[in-house]
Amino acid sequence: MWTVYEFCFIFMTFWMITLCVPMKENEPEMEFSLKNPNSAKTNFSITHSRIVEDAQANMMPYQWRHICRIKPVYTCMDSSMVDRVFAMIRNESPICLLCDVRPGYDWDFHELRRFLHNQRDSKSYAIKVRCSKGGNVTLQWPLRAKGLNYISVSKCLLVNYTADYFDNSINNFPDTLVYYSITDCVMYIDVIDFMNVTNNVNKMSKAARCGPEKHLVSSINRNVSYQFKTIPESLIEEVSANISGHTARNYQRGVSVSPITCNYTNLLQIDQSEAKHLGPKHDSVLLQNSDYPVLRLLNLSSTMLTDLPEHLDDWRLYLPRLKLLDLTHNFIKEFKSVMDYGIGSEDPSVGIIDLRYNAITTITLNELKILQNHKFVKVDIRNNPFVCDCAMAEFVHYFQQSTSLAKFGVSGQYKYLLSLKCESPQSLKGRIIADLDQRDLGCATSHPTDNKMYLIVVLAVTTGILVIYVLLTMPQQLKLILSLVKKIKNLGFKPQSHHEQVREAHMIALETSLTSK
Known part of the structure; x- marks a missing residue:
């Protein structure tokens, strides 16, 4: 068997x-050649490569086949993504397209929109575009395309960015974007298009006004600048007549009167750092007719701001769940206007207004008192160029008094003030400010607060002397007044009534009593 x-x-x-x-x-084709025993392997590799290329070509616009490749999903992840976006992209595993754009290659967002619109099945896409050596892409705001969930564009020249601003048909395209990032890019703007946008804000489509809205979690525009197309001589007069110092204000007014409202119900992060074009009213445009109920991070660092944005120093009044307002590396000089409205917020945590690396040189007593009442916000002013002179005397005196926890904020978030250091003068550089005395600051021995008390005492004594003088001389003054009244009445004499006779008798009696004194 x-x-x-x-x-x-x-x-x-x-x-x-x-x-x-x-x-x-x-x-x-799998037969071996006597001259080339590896021919079968070579033919198989070529066949496999063609199959892969054909498969990839069916997953992207035909025009992109030479500049884009399908890559593992982690390739399309950015370090700027918040944890929630990382989790979403891992769970969804979208098709990741990595596109390297060099001069001579054409990458047009409209081609992606048409391609995805014509797809029978719904696929999720993540696209990462990188430009080199001056490569440019045609990128039209508001970046709407069916199935596009993640897009990142870096180091590119962006053209035709405003082409879809007034196209209301864009409102009908699915709003699916979860994450977008435009970094280290230059927007090439046609001046005529710019004039059209600023003068017709009220005609802008909702999609253009709000951009990605429904599902957006992260919005990043970092180090984005503008370059204007050369103006033809024939249009210089027209451009000069339509663009003035009021152009930005007109745009803001147009936004403010627009009936369009934007609700960013999932937006956690806004990064507009390293921008050189943010105007003093930027925060008004950002918040106008817009709702950010869950926004956690707003990054306006390195944006050349010289003042605290008017609407952002009211902590959690307009952004009720904000945890970090990053204003570092600007030119802000004071912070006395920061008010804490966190008591009306659902978030009980202490958030941060980060003012490190600005131009704050001194801290006044009024600013200290404002900080003392903060409960839901911490204003971080470390690493500023503090000048240790007489202007800091109030700060030093404040912390040399009895140490009360109230001095450090309701939540004790301002204890770090005791470790602030001088930047100048050179003789005091690196010294802890709270450890200095009046002589170190170059001030007189008396403290400014003592001088104020002296003035108050002098004023009180002077006022008291005047009151005593008035009381002592009152009888003589009253006698003089009664005499003048009597003379005036004699000039206009007429028969007196009984009541007038009685009143005059009382006055004579009063005058007699005063005279006897």
């Missing part, structure tokens, strides 16, 4: 022989 092993061996041998014959007949 055959063993099981022998039976299996014979069966497998017979099965292989029957399968190998048709394999040779149906795949002649």
Whole structure:
């Protein structure tokens, strides 16, 4: 009897022989060449490569086949993504397109929109575009395309950015974007288009006014600048007549009167750092007719701001769940206007207004008192160029008094003030400000607060002397007044009524009593 092993061996041998014959007949390209024994492997690699290329070509616009490739999903992840976006992109595993754009190549967002619109099945896409050596892309705001969930564009020249601003048909395209990032890019703006936008804000489509809205979690426009197209001589007069110092204000007014409202119900992060174009009213445009109920991070660092934005120093009044307002590396000089409205917020945590690396040189007593009442916000003013002179005397005196926890904010978030250091003068650089005394600051021995008390005492004494003088001289003054009244009445004499006679008798009696004194 055959063993099981022998039976299996014979069966497998017979099965292989029957399968190998048709394999040779149906795949002649797999035959080996006597001159090139690796020809079968080479042909197989070419065939496989073509299959892969054809498959990739079916997953992107035809025009992109030379500049874009399908990549593992982690390739399309950015370090700027918040944890929620990372989790979403891992769970969804979208098709990741990595596009490297060089001069001479054409990358147009409209082609992606048409391609995705014509797809029968719904796929999720993540696209990462990188430009080199001056490569440019045609990117039209508001970046709407079916199935586009993530897009990142870096180091590109962006053209035709405003082309869809007044196209209301864009409102009908699905609003699916979760994350977008435009970094280190230059927007190439046609001046005529710019004039059209600023003068017709009220005609802008909702999609253009709000941008990605429904699902957006992160919005990043970092180090984005503008370059204007050269103006033809024939249009210089027209441009000069339509663009003035009021152009930005007109745009803001147009936004303010617009009936369009934007609700960013999922937006957690706004990054507009390293921008050189943010005007003093930027915060008004950002908040006008817009709702950010869950926004956690607003980054306006390195934006050349010289003052605290008017609507952002009211902590959690307009952004009820904000945790960090990053204003570092600007030119802000004071922070006395920061008011804490966190008591009306659902978030009980202490958030941060980060003012490090600005131009704050001194801290006044009024600013200290404002900080003392903060409960839901911490204003971080470390690493500022503090000048340790007499202007800091109130700060030093304040912390040399009895140490009360109230001095450090309701939540104790201002204890770090005790460790602030001088930047100048050179003789005090690096010294802890709270450890200095009046002589270190170059002030008189008396503290400004003592001088104020002296003035108050002098004023009180002077006022008291005047009151005593008035009281002592009152009888003589009253006598003089009564005499003048009597003379005036004699000039206009007429028969007196009984009541007038009685009143005059009382006055004579009063005058007699005063005279006797």
